[in-house]
Amino acid sequence: MEEKLLNPLDVMQECAQLALLGKGYTKTNPVVGAIVANQSEILSRGWHMAYGGPHAEVNAIDSCPVSTEGLDLYVTLEPCSHSGKTPPCVEKIVKSGIRRVFIGVVDPNPLVAGKGVEYLKNHGVEVYVGYMEDLCASIIEDFVKFITEKKPYYTFKTAQTLDGKIASSTGDSKWISSEASRTYTHYMRAVSDAILVGVNTVIADDPELNVRMVKSDRDPFKIVLDPKGRMPLDRKLVENSADKLIYVTCAESRITEALRNKGADVITLGGDGSLDLNVLSDELVERSILNVMIEGGGTTAGKFFDAGLVDKVNIFIAMMIMGGSVSSVGGNGVENVAQAYKLKEVQSKHFEGDLMISGKITDYKTSVLDLTEKVRGCCACGCGKDK
Ligand SMILES: NC(=O)c1ccc[n+]([C@@H]2O[C@H](COP(=O)([O-])OP(=O)(O)OC[C@H]3O[C@@H](n4cnc5c(N)ncnc54)[C@H](OP(=O)(O)O)[C@@H]3O)[C@@H](O)[C@H]2O)c1
Ligand SMILES: [Zn+2]
Structure with missing residues (x-):
């Protein structure tokens, strides 16, 4: 029987639903959802559960029942590239051997804002930016207002x-x-x-x-x-x-x-x-x-x-x-x-x-969508090259 491939848009939609499970618990952090999958099957899920706790990507990677080597990671927000309460997620992703990362939107936090994508690409990870970006931006509008x-x-x-x-x-x-x-x-x-x-x-x-x-x-x-x-x-x-x-x-x-x-x-x-x-x-x-x-x-x-x-x-x-x-x-x-x-x-x-x-009444989505579009460059077509 022919193997049915996952549709990245469906997977990202589920990531957004996971992200919302953290609403009300993440204080000044955004809500984020993540999934680890191979080409045909979701293997593990994670979300940012509480301020100060592990980020969504880390929860998804750590709960994967098999080795994450060569697998795909889907995440609603660009993985962080800076140390805050926890170490940078991009380092964890690279160490875990994840091959491809699908990102909903780029993080508007000036400390990240494309640097996460850049780090991953520089370390040989294929990065695809801008999946279900409207949905992924709308779930973090409160965070965007706070940041800006x-x-x-x-x-x-x-x-x-x-x-x-x-x-x-x-x-x-x-x-x-x-x-x-x-x-x-x-x-x-x-x-x-x-x-x-x-x-x-x-x-x-x-x-x-x-x-x-x-x-x-x-x-x-x-x-x-x-x-x-x-x-x-x-x-x-x-x-x-x-x-x-x-x-x-x-x-x-x-x-x-x-x-x-x-x-x-x-x-x-x-x-x-x-x-x-x-x-x-x-x-x-x-x-x-x-x-x-x-x-x-x-x-x-x-x-x-x-x-x-x-x-x-x-x-x-x-x-x-x-x-x-x-x-x-x-x-x-x-x-x-x-x-x-x-x-x-x-x-x-x-x-x-x-x-x-x-x-x-207000719009805190457009700036994130514009930033995502800017960072997307050639990555969206899968060539893995910089803009
Ligand atoms: N159906 C609903 O969804 C719903 C929801 C809530 C309330 N209600 C009903 O609404 C009625 C109360 O409404 P309301 O409009 O009379 O009063 P309110 O909005 O509950 O309270 C107004 C008072 O709060 C103070 N206040 C609020 N914002 C302020 C500001 N920026 N600066 C200074 N003071 C501020 C002022 O106190 P001072 O007067 O001391 O200056 C003002 O008079 C009640 O009957 C309640 O049952 C219905
Ligand atoms: Zn992170």
């Missing part, structure tokens, strides 16, 4: 009615979205470094902001913006998870002292009642928080839009109309239609009776 701007990647999530309302005129908001939508939200929480809300949401809803509806061993940080120190101390966020609470306010108060005593992280930003979200972003990056899901309410969301910080939206729309004035996005808003934030890569999904629209 040193800011967290902000996703705005809301559950709203068809007329854009997130609560009734009396403040009732449980539940606008279906159980299926809320379950998906818990998955989104599980892959976020932190969930952020304004103080009114804490006062009105007493949320836990943890992961309950899906299985996960992660508990994201919970960020509360409370410039004037209005948050009551009997909230679940304080009573059940003070060690995961990041409380952001303008000045020291009896609340900041009490929260510190309970183990919360307190950030005082100064100011006269408004919190500078760019300064907050710097503080979060210092804490290795790169992925933040803004869960409302509308006032808080509006401030992030006004500051131009929102990268992506996930809007769950319930098929109902409530009227009133509690909108999902407040703030000053834009002055004219032309300035409105336009969504790219729009997707829609149904969750029971709800419709979820997701889309990106």
